[in-house]
Every structure is written in structure tokens, then in C-alpha cells.
Amino acid sequence: MVSASLDMLEESLIKKIGVMDKIQEENEKQKELLKNPDNVDEEAFDKILDVKGELIDQLLKLDDGFQTLFDKVKKEVGDNKELYKDQIKRMQGLIQEITAKSASIEAAEHRNKKLAEDYFNQARQKMNLGKQKSAAAFNYYKTMNNFQNIPPQFLDNKN
Template identity: 50%
Template sequence: MAGTYLDMMEDSLRKKIEIMKQIEVQNGIQKEALETIGGPDEDAFDKSVNIKGELIDKLTELNDGFDSLYEKVGKELDGKKDKYRDQIQRMQDLIRDVTDLSNTLEVQESRNKDLADNYFSSTRKEMKTGKQSAAAALNYHITMNKSANIQPHFIDNHG
């Protein structure tokens, strides 16, 4: 029974690595979308965020399943680790791969967050400047409309 659980856990780790590689690709797409000349490609960015959300949901399911299997198999392995040494070694290698990918993804996420923050910061500044310009234009328009209602002072009505 322990062998079956270990097979399932190993398979889960392989699937996790595959999903993490897909997330890595989506992080690259997000980076490109955020660095697009002329402003971010919002459609590409949004699509990537949605895809990544689905991948993260799958990753969460795999993690939950792995934890559940580990709870079941952990007790059965006590005193029998020699019997499953090769499979345990393969899983340890896979776990190292998962850890390396996790670190890579964390760096990518941090970089993309900085890119997004910079974009939103500059967009807020542009919006503030735009609001100030719009307010100045409105103020000018109101002032000009008031001045249009002022009667000329130099008209001689005494003909």
C-alpha cells in the first residue's frame, strides 16, 4: 500500500513541477505585457492573470492531495524506508526541483509586482495631472463665459 501512495505522491510532484513551469511562462508573458512600449498590453496581462489563477488553483489541489497522501503513507513508512529508498530519493530530488522553481517564481512575481507598481504609480500621476489640466480648462471656460457677459465699458451711448 505504501508503494502505491508513494507512486501517487511522486506523480503529484511531477504534475506540480509542470504547473509551476506553466506559471513561469505566464510570469514571462506578464513581464512582456508590462514592458510593452507605449504602455502595458492590458489584454495580454489580464489573460495571463486569469490563466495563472487557474494554474494556482490546480497547484493548491495538488498540494492538498500531496499532504493527505503524506499523512497516510508517513506512518506506514516507519521502519520500512530502506525498502522504498530509491523512490524516496527520487521524490527528494523532485522536492528540490519544486523548491528551486518556487524561488524562481517568487523572484519573477516580485519583479512583475515592481513593474506593475511603477505603471500604476505613473498612471496615477498622469491622472492627477489630467485632473489638474481639466480643472484649469474648466476654470478658464467659466472665466471666459463670465467675461462674455460683461458689457463693454467704452461704448458711447450718447450719440
């Protein structure tokens, strides 16, 4: 029973590593997409965010399942460490790999956040510039329309 539970815990850790690999791939896609802020495909950006959201949900489910199962076998494993030392050692290696991937993902997320902020700042500046140009054009239009209603100032009345 405990050995089977430890196998399931190990399998859960392996699945978590697989999901984290997919998140790293999505982070790389996001980085490539945001690298050139003048040419960002917003639809692709949204899709990447959706995929990453689903992957994060999977991670949370795996973590919850792992914790639930671990809580059930923790006492038995703690009492018989020698009996399960090979499985424990493998799981410790997987947990170290997960920790390293987690740090890598966090760093990539931080870099991508900076790229996204740069993109959104540039887009905001373009919008403000567009508003300014539109306001200037509207003011010019209003001014020109007002000039049409002014009667001629110098009129020759000789006739």
C-alpha cells in the same frame, strides 16, 4: 498499497513541477508585457493574472492531495525506509526541484510586482495630469463665459 501510494505521490510532485513551469511561462509573459509601461495591453495583463490564479489553485489542490496521501503512508514508509529508498530518493530530488522553482517564481513575482507598481504609478500620474488639464480647461471656459455678461465699459453717447 504503500508502493502504489508512493507512485501517486511522485506523480503529484511531477504534476506540481509542470504547473510551476506554466507559472514561470506566465511570469515571463507578464514581464514582457510590463517592460514598457507606456504600451501595456491591460486586457492581456488581466488574462495573465486569471491564468496564474487558476494555476495557483491547481498547485493548492495538488498540495492538499499530496499532504492527505502522505499522512496516510507516512508511518509505514518511516518504518520501512530501506524497502522504499529508491522511491524516496526520487521524490527527494523532485522536492529539491520544486524548492528551486518556487524560489525562482518568487523572485520573478517580486520583479513583476515592481514593474506593475511602476506602471500603475505612471498611469496614476497620467490620470492626475488629465484631471489638471480638464480643470484648467473648465476654469478657462467658466472665466470666458463670465466675460460675455460684462457690458462695455466705454460707450460713446454722442449722437
